[in-house]
Amino acid sequence: MELLFLPLLPYLAWLLWTALRHPIPLSYNWRSLWQRKVGTLSTAGAIAVVVAIFVVVLSLAQGISSAFVSSGRADQVVVLRPNARVELNSSLERDRARILKSSPLVAWDSLGPLASAECLTVKLLELADGSGSTNVLFRGLEPAGVRMRSQVRLVEGRWFRPNLPELVLPLKMKDRFRDIALGRTFTFNGLNWTVVGLFDAGSSAFDSEVWTDVETLMHAHRRISYNAMLVRLQAPEKIPVFVKAIEDDKRLKLEGKPEAAYFAQQTEAGKPIQILGQMITVILTVGAIFAAMNTMFAAVASRTPEIGTLRALGFRRVEILASFQWEALMLCALGGVAGAAMALSFNGIRTGTTNFETFSDVGFAFTVTPALMLEGFGFSLLMGVLGGFPPAWRASRIPVTDAMKGG
Numbered sequence: 001m002e003l004l005f006l007p008l009l010p011y012l013a014w015l016l017w018t019a020l021r022h023p024i025p026l027s028y029n030w031r032s033l034w035q036r037k038v039g040t041l042s043t044a045g046a047i048a049v050v051v052a053i054f055v056v057v058l059s060l061a062q063g064i065s066s067a068f069v070s071s072g073r074a075d076q077v078v079v080l081r082p083n084a085r086v087e088l089n090s091s092l093e094r095d096r097a098r099i100l101k102s103s104p105l106v107a108w109d110s111l112g113p114l115a116s117a118e119c120l121t122v123k124l125l126e127l128a129d130g131s132g133s134t135n136v137l138f139r140g141l142e143p144a145g146v147r148m149r150s151q152v153r154l155v156e157g158r159w160f161r162p163n164l165p166e167l168v169l170p171l172k173m174k175d176r177f178r179d180i181a182l183g184r185t186f187t188f189n190g191l192n193w194t195v196v197g198l199f200d201a202g203s204s205a206f207d208s209e210v211w212t213d214v215e216t217l218m219h220a221h222r223r224i225s226y227n228a229m230l231v232r233l234q235a236p237e238k239i240p241v242f243v244k245a246i247e248d249d250k251r252l253k254l255e256g257k258p259e260a261a262y263f264a265q266q267t268e269a270g271k272p273i274q275i276l277g278q279m280i281t282v283i284l285t286v287g288a289i290f291a292a293m294n295t296m297f298a299a300v301a302s303r304t305p306e307i308g309t310l311r312a313l314g315f316r317r318v319e320i321l322a323s324f325q326w327e328a329l330m331l332c333a334l335g336g337v338a339g340a341a342m343a344l345s346f347n348g349i350r351t352g353t354t355n356f357e358t359f360s361d362v363g364f365a366f367t368v369t370p371a372l373m374l375e376g377f378g379f380s381l382l383m384g385v386l387g388g389f390p391p392a393w394r395a396s397r398i399p400v401t402d403a404m405k406g407g
Helices: 002-021 026-035 037-069 094-101 143-148 214-220 236-248 259-302 304-312 317-344 370-397 400-405
Strands: 076-080 115-126 133-141 153-157 166-170 185-188 191-200 209-213 228-232 255-258 350-355 360-365
Touching: 002 317, 002 370, 026 037, 026 317, 037 259, 037 317, 037 360, 037 370, 076 236, 076 259, 094 115, 094 228, 115 143, 115 214, 133 143, 133 214, 133 360, 143 228, 209 214, 236 255, 255 259, 259 304, 259 317, 259 370, 304 317, 304 400, 317 370
Parallel strands: 133 209, 166 191
Antiparallel strands: 076 228, 076 255, 115 133, 115 228, 153 191, 166 209, 185 191, 350 360
């Protein structure tokens, strides 16, 4: 957005200087907008819709980014096979998992090493609105894996027990998927899986995952190796040393990624929807700019004698141009304020998209921040400049004699 305003800064500075030094009272422009209520409201409404969509698209990206960025800790590493972008596409044998846990760089708590060998798979769950089903990521963890996700807290029921087909689901899945409740049973791979707990992952990416015991999940899928391992180190400064050690160790030949960086990479999941939203915004923006131009050209045509009177009173062409440009900015500012307010109603609404790395559902909430609303308002002013300049220039070019005659 800042880059779009940079070429216009000299013009905007000139507009401000003109309003201060050679003013046609802005109340004149306000009265004009008020007298043309229908045109003003219809144009402001069109701009409001564009601004609302613009802010909502940005809030979508903000929501996905917040979900993934809040998922990683600075002192943890995700260990994968070389060149595996995501855990689901990786594999890690049991003997290598044991070697990783024995590293002197691994942190411990009172229950043992903070390292969790994990297995992931994807299952279909039915959507609550009955529109179909979508893939959901199932994560098998060791007990340490639960303790290592400090942003996750149990809110109902209990955690799963080892070697039993028990599931713990995100509380925020209840509105998106069917049959998300304590005691519900899901059947897959020949086992009946019971929901024994619900957790809140603090709007992180884990709010899109179903958790269970790693050994039970591997047995159900007849797997002999894990997908990846999450390791907590004694300090964040140990990460480069640990990563180099596992890459150089000929017994391992594995790759380590800082957990924060790993999840930051997953923000690409929302790119397709974001691009589509931006394309729609561009199309609507062109329409809104033409609506503003049409309204302002109509204002110029209906006020030609007024323009002639202003010129006869001694106002110069640059002042006429500035006055009509300010009027366009006022018109679009009204739409900008309304659009930002409309976008705010989306804040906190949860939805989901597909992570094209894992082809599983990613739940997130639209995150409309004051900064995004301000950016949307700035976007409306940009439309005011682009849509208001041609009619303002036309008004300033009308010859005095023609204007006085109303021609």
